[in-house]
Amino acid sequence: MAGRATTRALLLHLAVLAALVLLYWILPDYHRGVLARVLVLAVFAAGYNIVFGYAGQLSLGHAMFFAAGIYGAGLPVYHLDWGVGAAFATGVGAGALLALVVGMLALRTTGVAFMIVTMMFSQVFYLTTLYFTQWTRGEEGLVLPQAARRLALPGLEIDLSDPASRYFVAVALFSVVLMASFAIVRAPFGRVLVAIRENEERVRMLGYDVFSNKLAAMVISGAFCAAAGAAYAVLFGYIGSTFAAIQYSILPLLWVLLGGAGTVLGPLLGTVFMFYVVDITSGYTSAYLLIVGVALIVLVLFFPKGVLGTIRERWLKWLP
Amino acid sequence: MSFGPHLLLATLEGLVTAAVLALTALGLSLVFGVMRVVNVAHGEFFMLGAVLAWFFSTLVTGSPAVGFLLALVLSPLVVGLVALVCERAVLRRLNYDPEATIVATIGMLYIIQQLALTFYGPEARPVQAPFNLRIALPWFGYSGYKLAVIVASIGLILATWLVLTRTRIGLVMRATQFDRETAQNFGIPVDKVYAAVFALGAMLAAVAAVLIVPIQQAHYLMGLDPLLLSFIVVIIGGLGSLRGTVVAAVLIGLSDGIISVFFSPTLAKMIATLLVALVLVFRPQGLFGQAAR
Numbered sequence: 001m002a003g004r005a006t007t008r009a010l011l012l013h014l015a016v017l018a019a020l021v022l023l024y025w026i027l028p029d030y031h032r033g034v035l036a037r038v039l040v041l042a043v044f045a046a047g048y049n050i051v052f053g054y055a056g057q058l059s060l061g062h063a064m065f066f067a068a069g070i071y072g073a074g075l076p077v078y079h080l081d082w083g084v085g086a087a088f089a090t091g092v093g094a095g096a097l098l099a100l101v102v103g104m105l106a107l108r109t110t111g112v113a114f115m116i117v118t119m120m121f122s123q124v125f126y127l128t129t130l131y132f133t134q135w136t137r138g139e140e141g142l143v144l145p146q147a148a149r150r151l152a153l154p155g156l157e158i159d160l161s162d163p164a165s166r167y168f169v170a171v172a173l174f175s176v177v178l179m180a181s182f183a184i185v186r187a188p189f190g191r192v193l194v195a196i197r198e199n200e201e202r203v204r205m206l207g208y209d210v211f212s213n214k215l216a217a218m219v220i221s222g223a224f225c226a227a228a229g230a231a232y233a234v235l236f237g238y239i240g241s242t243f244a245a246i247q248y249s250i251l252p253l254l255w256v257l258l259g260g261a262g263t264v265l266g267p268l269l270g271t272v273f274m275f276y277v278v279d280i281t282s283g284y285t286s287a288y289l290l291i292v293g294v295a296l297i298v299l300v301l302f303f304p305k306g307v308l309g310t311i312r313e314r315w316l317k318w319l320p
Numbered sequence: 321m322s323f324g325p326h327l328l329l330a331t332l333e334g335l336v337t338a339a340v341l342a343l344t345a346l347g348l349s350l351v352f353g354v355m356r357v358v359n360v361a362h363g364e365f366f367m368l369g370a371v372l373a374w375f376f377s378t379l380v381t382g383s384p385a386v387g388f389l390l391a392l393v394l395s396p397l398v399v400g401l402v403a404l405v406c407e408r409a410v411l412r413r414l415n416y417d418p419e420a421t422i423v424a425t426i427g428m429l430y431i432i433q434q435l436a437l438t439f440y441g442p443e444a445r446p447v448q449a450p451f452n453l454r455i456a457l458p459w460f461g462y463s464g465y466k467l468a469v470i471v472a473s474i475g476l477i478l479a480t481w482l483v484l485t486r487t488r489i490g491l492v493m494r495a496t497q498f499d500r501e502t503a504q505n506f507g508i509p510v511d512k513v514y515a516a517v518f519a520l521g522a523m524l525a526a527v528a529a530v531l532i533v534p535i536q537q538a539h540y541l542m543g544l545d546p547l548l549l550s551f552i553v554v555i556i557g558g559l560g561s562l563r564g565t566v567v568a569a570v571l572i573g574l575s576d577g578i579i580s581v582f583f584s585p586t587l588a589k590m591i592a593t594l595l596v597a598l599v600l601v602f603r604p605q606g607l608f609g610q611a612a613r
Contacts (some may be wrong), residue, residue: 058419105601109351112358112418113600116551120597123548127590246544250426255425293430297410300423 006186007320012319013182016265018177024167034165038275039170041251043177045259045267047224048252050181052191053261055217056197057107057158060249061118062100065222066124067244068095069229074239075135077148084151084160088230096219103218110200119249126244131183139239145309149234153241166235173231173270177224181264184220185320193217194262225252254292257299260308264320269307325459326581329359333459333579335570336466336535340528344570345553346480346548347524349565352554354497356516357411357421362430362481362525362549368432369399370382370538371440376449384448388534396526402432403522407443407515416514429543449534469531472520477566484562549576552596558605 072094078081104118151158158165186189195203259270278288312319372395413597414420453464484490494512495503557564579588
């Protein structure tokens with residue numbers, strides 16, 4: 001029975017990925033560009049979902065992991081003329097390492113204190129990017145030259161500033177992260193995370209090492225978020241302090257809450273939905289923060305489980 | 321200027337920061353202490369207080385003192401009312417669940433900020449000080465208004481302390497903070513106490529903001545810094561401890577003033593934030609607080 005549910009869920013996820021590939025030929029130019037960006041941000045949300053949705057730790061500092069990816073990849077490209085592949089790996093490594101250090105400190109606290117500590121570490125990271133303005137150009141940011149944004153693979157070279165390759169690189173990255181999330185959730189490790197979310201004391205009593213499991217979740221989450229940041233830097237060619245600001249810690253929370261915390265496809269759904277809501281309403285009003293604020297309050301008051309969380313509760317029990 | 325006067329100037333500036341910070345943080349600390357709720361929108365209540373102060377002071381022409389006094393009375397009242405509405409409409413329905421209230425107050429933060437931007441605009445606008453007096457020190461002249469801010473803040477903090485320790489209302493608040501359920505058993509209307517405390521916390525932030533606008537202009541983004549600094553103060557002082565909050569505010573305000581005069585303000589903020597995060601990690605009850613029961 002469990003096997004059938006897994007097969008069904010696997011098929012659903014593969015279908016979503018296939019649909020994303022096919023959409024390239026269906027969507028008009030503008031929406032292809034939007035979707036490429038949304039997919040990268042959905043990777044960010046998926047990373048946040050591991051810690052918030054599955055392990056149940058409300059972090060308000062994930063902007064630092066996203067920004068670690070952005071700077072970890074962007075600065076070597078800009079200042080040291082590194083290749084895109086090496087820079088991407090550095091970005092992901094920087095994010096994972098930062099998550100390890102921050103996790104080791106912040107996970108000593110829980111609940112409200114965890115939220116404040118992560119927010120403060122993230123704020124320190126943000127101020128650091130401003131302080132070293134000589135290299136980062138602070139709020140103004142750096143634009144990576146188009147010539148540097150080429151992915152050299154054996155036998156072919158991909159120009160990442162080209163819309164088509166940008167789209168497929170974003171889809172590829174998202175596919176990897178989506179399937180990795182799926183595997184994590186299905187694995188014993190994922191079950192332990194959910195158990196920690198539901199009742200930490202009981203998990204400890206059963207003999208699991210709660211701290212190490214949470215730390216592992218934090219590092220994986222940091223690596224995913226940094227991968228999103230690194231991809232953002234090389235695909236869209238802009239790195240700046242704004243990505244480290246507190247807003248970028250709150251946005252993934254909003255996306256995940258909207259799509260459904262603790263669901264594998266929720267982050268994608270939430271990101272797509274929120275991005276288009278802001279995109280469409282910005283045609284009428286510049287007050288997009290108002291929409292973000294109202295969305296947060298409405299969600300937390302009336303739909304605390306988000307879209308997919310509610311669907312899972314009502315109809316599709318097998319949804320991971 | 322030589323080192324001595326420089327240090328004196330930095331200390332005075334630090335004390336002004338500390339005075340305003342203590343009031344703001346006191347509001348946050350009160351809300352956290354009694355309700356166990358982290359109000360992320362606290363900085364926006366501060367900002368709203370400043371923006372409304374500008375609005376009320378433009379209503380009257382003539383002596384700046386009249387406009388300022390009008391703002392000092394009306395602005396906190398309006399902010400308190402807004403906070404009351406937020407509490408009744410949102411926080412109470414969430415049953416004060418800690419994580420849900422954080423998300424909801426983040427939502428309020430964005431809503432208030434956006435409304436301020438829409439109706440007030442992106443400009444920074446000054447409010448005239450109620451009086452213009454320079455106190456001549458041997459090395460430099462110093463604004464008399466800034467000294468008045470320090471005095472006013474001390475007065476307000478003492479008043480809050482007296483209310484909390486010497487009146488029936490204060491007793492009811494402390495009882496609710498100590499043990500919500502027992503308080504309810506003794507017939508204390510906990511629900512109403514929560515509403516009042518949330519409004520009072522916002523009003524303290526608004527008063528602090530009105531006091532600061534003649535020195536620092538009103539701007540729709542001015543809420544973030546006081547929010548983070550208040551968090552820092554409340555954590556260092558021990559969550560919910562009034563004495564600790566005031567001591568920590570003086571400590572943080574002074575060191576912020578002194579460090580930013582002699583070093584880069586960004587570096588000062590970086591170090592302070594990092595130190596506080598570490599305090600929270602290794603000494604969660606704060607430097608002056610007692611361990612949680």
